[in-house]
Amino acid sequence: MRGAVIHGPRDVRFEEREAPKILEPTDAVIRMAATCICGSDLWPYRGISPIDGPSPIGHEYCGVVEEVGRAVRLVQPGQFVIGSFFASDNTCPNCLAGYQTSCQHKVLVGDAQAPMVRVPLADGTLVATPEVPPDGMVPSLLTLSDVMGTGWFAAEAADVKPGKTVAVVGDGAVGLLGVLSARQMGAARIIAMSRHTARQNLAREFGATDIVTERGDEGVARVQSLTGGIGADSVLECVGTQESMIQAIRSTRPGGSVGYVGVPHGVALDGEELFYSHVRLHGGPAPVRRFLPDLIRLVWDGKINPGKVFDLELPLEKVAEGYSAMDERRAIKTLLRP
Numbered sequence: 396m397r398g399a400v401i402h403g404p405r406d407v408r409f410e411e412r413e414a415p416k417i418l419e420p421t422d423a424v425i426r427m428a429a430t431c432i433c434g435s436d437l438w439p440y441r442g443i444s445p446i447d448g449p450s451p452i453g454h455e456y457c458g459v460v461e462e463v464g465r466a467v468r469l470v471q472p473g474q475f476v477i478g479s480f481f482a483s484d485n486t487c488p489n490c491l492a493g494y495q496t497s498c499q500h501k502v503l504v505g506d507a508q509a510p511m512v513r514v515p516l517a518d519g520t521l522v523a524t525p526e527v528p529p530d531g532m533v534p535s536l537l538t539l540s541d542v543m544g545t546g547w548f549a550a551e552a553a554d555v556k557p558g559k560t561v562a563v564v565g566d567g568a569v570g571l572l573g574v575l576s577a578r579q580m581g582a583a584r585i586i587a588m589s590r591h592t593a594r595q596n597l598a599r600e601f602g603a604t605d606i607v608t609e610r611g612d613e614g615v616a617r618v619q620s621l622t623g624g625i626g627a628d629s630v631l632e633c634v635g636t637q638e639s640m641i642q643a644i645r646s647t648r649p650g651g652s653v654g655y656v657g658v659p660h661g662v663a664l665d666g667e668e669l670f671y672s673h674v675r676l677h678g679g680p681a682p683v684r685r686f687l688p689d690l691i692r693l694v695w696d697g698k699i700n701p702g703k704v705f706d707l708e709l710p711l712e713k714v715a716e717g718y719s720a721m722d723e724r725r726a727i728k729t730l731l732r733p
């Protein structure tokens with residue numbers, strides 16, 4: 396089998412790897428319908444996160460179950476399934492509380508940019524669609540594996556409710572799907588922060604009512620002026636830098652909430668500023684497993700079409716081109732088909 400392997404900064408190769416097989420009785424092996432490149436894959440690609448020798452990469456996946464271990468009860472070969480980037484048992488106290496990405500037995504699925512992938516803890520991790528979906532629905536279903544579930548969690552963690560005012564920091568795929576999520580949850584006003592025309596247009600299509608092009612202190616001032624000097628009820632932080640986190644906190648009204656899902660890189664917060672801000676913070680790696688049944692239903696019924704976030708589709712063997720297109724911001728998000 397050939398799949399993606401990252402060797403170092405800006406060095407992703409499509410090369411021979413061992414094909415996955417059942418190792419534990421709770422495993423499943425999936426034949427990939429489609430996979431994709433995540434914004435977080437760009438951290439090692441850009442050399443910001445260290446790489447410990449050549450490593451398989453990719454954590455977003457969906458496809459047809461090829462084989463299951465003898466202890467698997469809830470999924471079976473032939474079913475089309477979607478799972479989270481963290482496999483989870485879905486039975487421990489953290490899973491039962493809805494935080495499957497803090498499962499006591501979580502396992503990262505980190506080698507998904509490949510034609511096949513092994514998923515541990517299959518019963519707790521995978522959710523099957525009602526039937527094998529039509530090909531055109533696959534991109535939207537794939538987003539539920541991470542990016543859409545993460546945008547959804549950002550909105551939920553920011554306590555988005557009907558009628559509220561929401562601001563979204565970050566115009567990557569997660570931020571754009573955060574806009575879609577806020578709209579789906581009934582937000583009245585959604586301020587998307589973006590300076591790129593194509594991303595602004597998609598944000599509007601997903602439900603943004605206002606676009607703010609300024610960043611940092613100027614971005615905060617724009618959100619303040621759009622909200623009568625108070626700040627937004629809910630702010631989604633979808634980047635993970637010091638600037639974006641501070642921008643999110645300062646754009647939130649006293650008593651409001653920040654949902655942060657950008658993986659923090661070098662973020663340090665000032666306790667005294669937080670204390671006097673009266674802002675709630677909640678975030679982390681999105682427990683997408685919790686949202687999968689509901690989000691599959693919304694896609695299946697045609698209520699949401701998050702697959703629109705893919706603006707580049709390549710055969711899997713062109714994975715390196717997919718990375719450079721996202722790195723250079725020529726693409727929002729790259730879909731890869733085996």
Ligand SMILES: [Zn+2]
Pocket residue numbers: 483484485486487488489490491495497498499500501
């Ligand atoms: Zn668990």
